[in-house]
Amino acid sequence: MVASDILVVDFAQKDNVLKLYPEPPLLSSDRSGWDGIQLQYHRHQPHKLAENYSKQHRIIIHDRSPSPPLVEEMIEHRFQTKQFSYGDVTVVPANVLNSACWNTEYEFITLSFEPSTFARYTFDLTDVADVEFIPNFSKPDPLIHSIGVALKSELEFSPVGSRLYVDSLTAALMTHLLRHYWAQKPIAQTGITALPKRRLRQIIDYIHQHLDQDLALAELAAIVQMSPSYFSSLFKQSTGLAPHQYVIQCRIERAKKLLLQGELTIAEVAHTLGFTHQSHLSRHFKRLVGVTPKAFLKSQ
Known part of the structure; x- marks a missing residue:
């Protein structure tokens, strides 16, 4: 050929x-x-x-x-x-x-x-x-x-x-x-096993200020001038959670507060916190809290 x-x-x-x-x-x-x-x-x-x-x-x-x-x-x-x-x-x-x-x-x-x-x-x-x-x-x-x-x-x-x-x-x-799968084995980074406290605080503050947005890993990594893979590894070492898990946890905690205020419906809370739809919020809410948003409100 x-x-x-x-x-x-x-x-x-x-x-x-x-x-x-x-x-x-x-x-x-x-x-x-x-x-x-x-x-x-x-x-x-x-x-x-x-x-x-x-x-x-x-x-x-x-x-x-x-x-x-x-x-x-x-x-x-x-x-x-x-x-x-x-x-x-x-x-x-x-x-x-x-x-x-x-x-x-x-x-x-x-x-x-x-x-x-x-x-x-x-x-x-x-x-x-x-x-x-x-x-x-x-x-x-x-x-x-x-x-x-x-x-x-x-x-x-x-x-x-x-x-x-x-x-x-x-x-x-x-x-x-x-x-x-690479011909040359990479030389591992040494000396840094977690994000410095100041940089971790930068990231956490940014996440809390943008919970309504569909955050990207590259966006978070750019704040501390790291590659997405390296940042993801250090973030998990620092918090015990992968970045997407941490963001979901923060959204659920914010959702609990918004639901208790009683000013928004469950669907509106989901939209406010960047979930794709109400069932998306409910699925993560039940996984982390143990009950659905409706059951949570009734228990309060």
Whole structure:
């Protein structure tokens, strides 16, 4: 096959996926407003992908199928034929030649992201200036699988979703990739194990002043001039909670106060505190308080 016959796929372009697959994805984050990462959920009958490379790094997470598919993968003219298991993960870096074919109906998640996204999330987790992303044939990776499933569930629950939650999952993914899928092992940061008190107070004050907004991890990290992944790690060391968990907890505490004041309905409280809808507030309220907002009001 000559170079001109090889597909170049740009997952940032909505219709480019149809260059590669016979049908559009069942689920896509195209309109979700997610920052830096794209999810697609596919179901396809037996198919052979043309040789291609993409402009983005790509992770394929093998999901449940009626029967485990027998898949032949090609990455840079190396081949592997394997019966995929639920949760197996294939890693294909940007600009790496690849193809695949499978013999039965097949369901899978794809996560794609720009090389610049990886650099933005991890720039202060390593002092290596240039690291090489290593392609990997299908193998089990429980953490990547769980992140992919969590992102898919978030997209199904709310097409818009929580930016901070999605950003936190993305940061965890980028850190994991840096540790396990890069040619050079990153040099760990030393000496700082938590946010300095002054910087932590800056962040907490900012969160409380913007509880009504869909906060982004990069937005919080920029306040203390850190990469999102590094900030997320230090924040959890400092508070015991991931940033999105801390924000939800603060919103629920504010919700309790607003409900007791009796000036707003439950739906209005949900809207005021940045929840996507009333049931979103109720779900987190019951998880943290133990009762629904209605039951909480009755008990008071």
